Amino acid sequence: MNLKDLDVDANNKSLQRSHGLSWDLNTYYFMFQLSFENKPITHRGILSTINSTYDLLGILAPIIIYEKLVLRSLVSETVDWDHLISDELALEARRIPRTYVPYLGRTTTRELHVFSNGSKKTIPVVVYLCTTDSNRTPHLRIVLGMAKFAPTSGHTIPVLELCAAVLGVNIAQCVIDQVDIHIDNVKYYMDSKIVLGYIFHETRRVFIYVANRVARIRKFSNPSQWGYVPIDHNPADLGTRSVLTKDLQDSIWLFGPQQFLASNCKKSCNQGHQLVDPDEDYEIRPTVTVLKTCAPSESVLETHRFERFSNWKRLVKAIAFLKRLTHACRSKKLLTNAITIDDCLDTEHFITRSVQATAFREEKNRILQQNAISKRSCIANLNPFLDEPAIMSVGGHISNSDLCLQEKKPIIILGRHHVATLLLRHYHDKMKHQGRHFTEGAITSAGLWITGAKQLISSVIHRCVTLEVSPPFTNVGVDTFGLWNIVIT
Known part of the structure; x- marks a missing residue:
C-alpha cells in the first residue's frame, strides 16, 4: 500500500x-x-x-x-x-x-512448508513461512491458502491427492516468485503414502495421467523434499471438511502444525516411500515379462543341424528349399517354381558362411577389425581374407598365378567339420572312386581348401563301401568266344 x-x-x-x-x-x-x-x-x-x-x-x-x-x-x-x-x-x-515475521532481519533460516490434501469434494493447499532466529526460536505463519473444487466423477482419491500435490507445487512456485525475501528451502507434506510412492518410485511404470503429474512435481521439486504428515496434523485437511468461523481463529489452518514441525519434520522428509500394493493399484501398469532372443546380424544357421545329412546334394537342396519357403512366407506368395542352379549356388555360399562363422569366429572378427590373426590359429599361414560374398578365402601370392579364379581364391573349410566330410564324399563319388589323388585334385579344382585334407580323404576312402577290396580269386569268371573245336587224335 x-x-x-x-x-x-x-x-x-x-x-x-x-x-x-x-x-x-x-x-x-x-x-x-x-x-x-x-x-x-x-x-x-x-x-x-x-x-x-x-x-x-x-x-x-x-x-x-x-x-x-x-x-x-x-x-x-x-x-x-x-x-x-x-x-x-x-x-x-x-x-x-x-505480520509474517516480527523481525525479518534477525531470522537465520526461512523455509516454506506446503501442506496438501484431496477429497471427493475439494482439493485444498496451504503454505506457511517458517523462520528461526539466532536462538532457534521458530515462528510459523500462513502465507497463502487455496481450496478448489474436485471433479464430480471419474477420479479416485489417490488421483485427487496427486492433483493436490501438483497444486501445492504450483502455489509454492508462485509464492517464491512473489515474495521479496530469499527462501532457503521448500518442504512438502501430505497424508497419502500412495501419492508419496508415486513421487519416490523409479522402477514401475504408471499410466499417462499419473505420469504427467508426477513429472510436473519432479520438475519443480525433489523427492527428498516430500514427507508424510498424519491426517490429524495436516492443516489442509480442514479444507476438505471445512470449519466454523468461530473455530478458524485458533485452528492450525492459520498457525500451522507447530508441534509436528518441531518434532517430526526432519524425520518425515528424510525417509523414502515405496509403492503401496503396486499389483492392486489401477494407476500402475502391470509388470510384463518379455523374453528376448539375440540373433546375429548375419544370416547364419546353426551348423550342428547339418550332421543329420549324409549327402552334400541333399543338404544343399534342403537348405535351398527352406530359404525359398521363408521368402515366400514373408512376401505372402505361393511357392511354385522349382529350385534353380542359382538357388543351389547361393545356398552353397550360405552354408559355407555358416560353417566359417562357427569354426573361424575369432579369425573372422579379427579380419573385420583389420587385426592380425593369432599365430595359434590353424589357418594363420593361409593369409585369409574376406572376398566379395563375405566368405573367408586363401590369400597370398597364389592370387597372382595364372590359375582360374576358383583356384586362385580357394574357400577355407575346417577339416573337423561335418560339411568337410560331406564335400569329400561328394567329390570322391564324382571322380568314380579313383583314389586319394584324384579326389584331392577334384577338391582343389572346385576352389576348396580343406584343412587336413589328406588325412581326411584317406579316412573317407577307407570307409567307402564301394571300394572295399576282396581277396584274390574271390569271384572268377570265364569269357567264351563261340564254339570250341576239339580234335581227338
Missing part, C-alpha cells in the same frame, strides 16, 4: 483498504467484514454473499469452500434462485494477523 492512498481525513483513520481487504493500522490485522442486509437465504443471496468476500490469500478458504459446496449442490438440484433454503451461512467478521 502506498502512503498516498492513506485517507487521513476519514472518520476511522485506523481502518484502511488494501487490495480489497480491510486493514487495521493500529493492530496490524486484516479484517473480513460481511454485510447480510437484504440478503435472504436463497440461491441468489448465497451467491451474492460469497462473491462479496474477497479473500486474495485464501485465509478463509476452509469457510468459503463450504458455502461454495452449498451453492454447487443448489445448481445441481436446479433450485429456483429465490427459493428459501434451510442452510445458514456461517460467515462472520474475522481478524487475521498480517
